[in-house]
Amino acid sequence: MGNDARRPTLRDIADRVGVSEAAASFALNGKPGVSEATRQRVLQAASELNWAPHHAARALTGAGTATVGLVIARSAQDVGSELFFHRLMTGMQAVLSRRRYALLLQVVDSVDEEIDVYHMWKREHRVDGVVLVDLRRDDPRPEAVAELGLPALIAGGPDPAGVVPSVSIDDAAAMASIMRHLKETGHERIAYLSGPIALLHVHRRVESFLRASADLGIADCRSHATDFSAGAGDTATTSALLGDPRPTALIYDNEVLAVAGVGAIRRMSLRIPEDVAVVVWEDTPVCTVLQPALTALRRDAAGFGADVAERLLQVLAGEKVADFEERVPTLVPRASTVGEPPVCAD
Numbered sequence: 001m002g003n004d005a006r007r008p009t010l011r012d013i014a015d016r017v018g019v020s021e022a023a024a025s026f027a028l029n030g031k032p033g034v035s036e037a038t039r040q041r042v043l044q045a046a047s048e049l050n051w052a053p054h055h056a057a058r059a060l061t062g063a064g065t066a067t068v069g070l071v072i073a074r075s076a077q078d079v080g081s082e083l084f085f086h087r088l089m090t091g092m093q094a095v096l097s098r099r100r101y102a103l104l105l106q107v108v109d110s111v112d113e114e115i116d117v118y119h120m121w122k123r124e125h126r127v128d129g130v131v132l133v134d135l136r137r138d139d140p141r142p143e144a145v146a147e148l149g150l151p152a153l154i155a156g157g158p159d160p161a162g163v164v165p166s167v168s169i170d171d172a173a174a175m176a177s178i179m180r181h182l183k184e185t186g187h188e189r190i191a192y193l194s195g196p197i198a199l200l201h202v203h204r205r206v207e208s209f210l211r212a213s214a215d216l217g218i219a220d221c222r223s224h225a226t227d228f229s230a231g232a233g234d235t236a237t238t239s240a241l242l243g244d245p246r247p248t249a250l251i252y253d254n255e256v257l258a259v260a261g262v263g264a265i266r267r268m269s270l271r272i273p274e275d276v277a278v279v280v281w282e283d284t285p286v287c288t289v290l291q292p293a294l295t296a297l298r299r300d301a302a303g304f305g306a307d308v309a310e311r312l313l314q315v316l317a318g319e320k321v322a323d324f325e326e327r328v329p330t331l332v333p334r335a336s337t338v339g340e341p342p343v344c345a346d
Contacts, residue, residue, distance in 0.1 A: 008049040008050065008051040009051075010024055010025060010028075010051075012049055012051070013028075013042060013045045013046050013049060013051055016045040016048075016049070017038070017041050017042050017045050019034075019038060019042070023038065023042075024042050027039040027041075027042035027043065028042060028043070028046060028100060029066070029099070029100075030099035030100075030101075030313055030317070031317050032317060032319075043100075046100075065125060065126060065127060065128055066100055066101050066102065066128065067101065067102045067103075067104050067126065067127045067128060068092070068096060068101055068102070068103055068104065068127060068128065068129055068130065068131065068309070068312060069103075069104045069105075069106070069117075069118075069121055069126070069127035069129070069130040069131070070089070070092070070103060070104070070105050070106075070130065070131050070133070071105075071106045071107075071108060071114045071117050071118070071130070072085065072105070072106075072107050072108070072133060072134070073107075073108050073109065073110055073111050073113065073114045073134065074107065074134070074228075075107075075109070076107050077229075078228055078229065078256075079107050081230075081256050082228070082254055082255070082256060083255065083282070083284045083301075084254065084282055084301050087301035087302045087304075087305065088133075088155065088301055088302070088304060088305040088308070089103065089105065089305060090302050090305060091301065091302035091303055091304060091305025091306040091307075091308070091309070092131070092305040092306065092308055092309040093305075093309075094302070094305075094306055094309075095305075095306045095309035095310055095313070096309050096313075099313060101128075101313070104126065104127055111136065111139070111140065111141060114141065115140065115141060115144045118130065118141075118144060118145055118148060118150055119148065121150070122148045122149070122150050127150075128151065128316050129150065129151035129152060129153070129312050129315060129316050130145060130150060130151075130152045131152070131153055131154075131155050131308055131309075131312060132145070132152055132153070132154045132155065132164065133154075133155050133156060134156070134199055134201075135154055135156060135157060135159065135199070135200040135201065136198055136199060136200055137198060137199075137200050137203055139159075139200065142154070142159045142161060142163040142164040143161065143163055145164065146163050146164065151312070151315045151316055152164045152312075152315070153165055153166065153167065153308060153311055153312040153315055153321070154166035154167070154168075155167055155304070155305070155308045156168055156169070156200075156201050157323060158323045160200075165311065165315065165321040165322065165323055165324075166323050166324070167304065167307050167308045167311055167323075167324045167325075167326065168323065168324070168325050168326065169299065169304070169325070169326045169328075169329065170325055170326070170328045171201060171204050171205050171208055172204065172207075172208040172211070173328040174208075174281075174297055174299075174328055174329045174331075175205055175208035175209050175212055176208065176212045176215075177297075177328070177329075177331045178212075178251060178279050178297070178331060179209070179212035179213060179216055179218070180212075180216065181279075181295070181331055181333060181337065182218075182249045182251075182277065182279070182337065183216045183218060185277065185337055185338065186248075187218075187248045187249040187277060188218055188219070188220060188248070189218075189220040189221075189245055189246070189247045189248045189249070190213070190218060190220070190221045190222075190247055190248070190249045190250075190251065191221075191222050191223070191224060191240040191243075191247040191249070191250050191251070192205075192206065192209045192221070192222070192223040192224070192250075192251045192253075193223075193224050193226055193233065193236045193237065193240065193250060193251065193252050193253060193257055193261065194206055194223055194224070194225050194226065194253050195225070195226060195227070195228045195253045195254070196225060196226070196227055196228070197225045202225075202253065205253070205281075206223050209221065209223060209251070210223070220245070220247070222240070222243070222247070224236040224239060224240055226253070226257060228253065228254060228256060228257065229256065230256055230257075230259065230260040231260070232257070232260075233252065233256060233257035233258070233259070233260030233261050233264075234260040234261070234263060234264045236257075236261075237250065237260065237261035237264040237265065238264050238268070241264070241265070241268055241270065241276065246276075247276065248275075248276060248277065249276065249277040249278070249279065249337070250265075250276060250277070250278055250279070251279045251280075251281070252278070252279070252280050252281065253281050253282075254280070254281060254282050255280055255282055255284045255286050255287065258278065258280040258286075258287075258294060259286060259290070261278065262278065262290060262294075265278070272292055272335075272336050273292070273335070273336050273337055273338070277295075277336060277337040278294055278295065278336040278337070279294070279295045279296065279297075279331075279336070279337060280294050280295070280296040280297070281296070281297050282296065282297065282299075282301075283296035283297060283298040283299070283332055284296075287334070288334070291335075292334065292335030292336050293334040293335050293336065294334055294336045295331070295332065295333050295334045295335075295336050295337040295338070296331075296332055296334070297329040297330070297331055297332075298329055298330045298331075298332050299326070299327075299329035299330075300326075303326075304326055307324065307326065311324060
């Protein structure tokens with residue numbers, strides 16, 4: 001018994017548009033060599049024919065899988081609770097889906113497990129390229145993916161070894177804007193509650209925090225490392241506020257730490273901002289829901305993700321990609337810092 005439901009082919013799309021199969025393939029895979037008008041006509045024809053790539057066949061023929069991989073070496077709870085990752089992936093997917101690429105996500109417990117995943121993906125032809133996040137100091141991952149021949153791009157670099165291109169944010173300028181704001185609002189004792197110091201971006205932020213304090217003449221500035229969890233945020237806040245002299249302003253690396261910190265501040269019967277000011281590195285809806293609303297750095301994390309995906313696709317197309325730095329995040333002053341600052345006793 002015959003079957004008339006034939007799977008549409010690349011040839012069908014090319015014939016409908018009136019281009020070669022090679023041109024149709026370039027258009028569908030986001031590669032250079034065709035005009036934007038032709039690309040749109042090919043994509044429209046593919047949609048009308050309900051065409052979908054045969055990924056297994058593509059991988060076997062060396063045409064790729066149309067899939068990009070993202071492995072995050074953190075606890076699933078941390079990944080689920082931090083809005084930055086959701087925004088990053090949303091931005092990436094917005095670009096990838098337009099090019100008919102999928103995003104494959106995996107969460108693991110360690111960098112060693114992450115490297116094992118890359119070996120498996122390479123062996124099984126699961127992805128065309130990967131995005132690396134949370135770069136560590138002396139990180140083995142850039143060299144590992146390079147040795148595997150797995151195209152990659154770093155979100156949050158740059159790579160100190162220069163092995164893998166990156167899209168990064170100017171953390172030094174962002175920290176300087178926070179410190180200037182706190183200095184201008186009368187604060188001379190500031191504590192920074194950071195993430196793990198082993199993370200390269202955290203290490204750079206701590207260095208920027210100390211450099212800005214010296215540049216601005218703020219003598220009493222201390223950093224407290226955490227693991228980004230709510231429990232660590234509570235503990236680090238309590239420890240910082242029990243210091244003598246007590247800091248008059250606290251900077252938190254993310255919203256999870258900040259929410260836990262606000263709880264600890266209130267438990268100690270301290271007022272925000274009269275007794276202690278609060279600044280958050282990442283502006284999220286929770287910053288405006290809390291009372292008082294929290295001063296925060298606003299950055300376009302989804303736009304950051306889109307830039308990451310665009311540049312990884314350029315890498316996959318064989319283009320030379322240079323390191324790229326995003327705009328400096330904007331500090332949004334709110335009630336947690338703009339009230340009357342506490343009097344700093346000598």
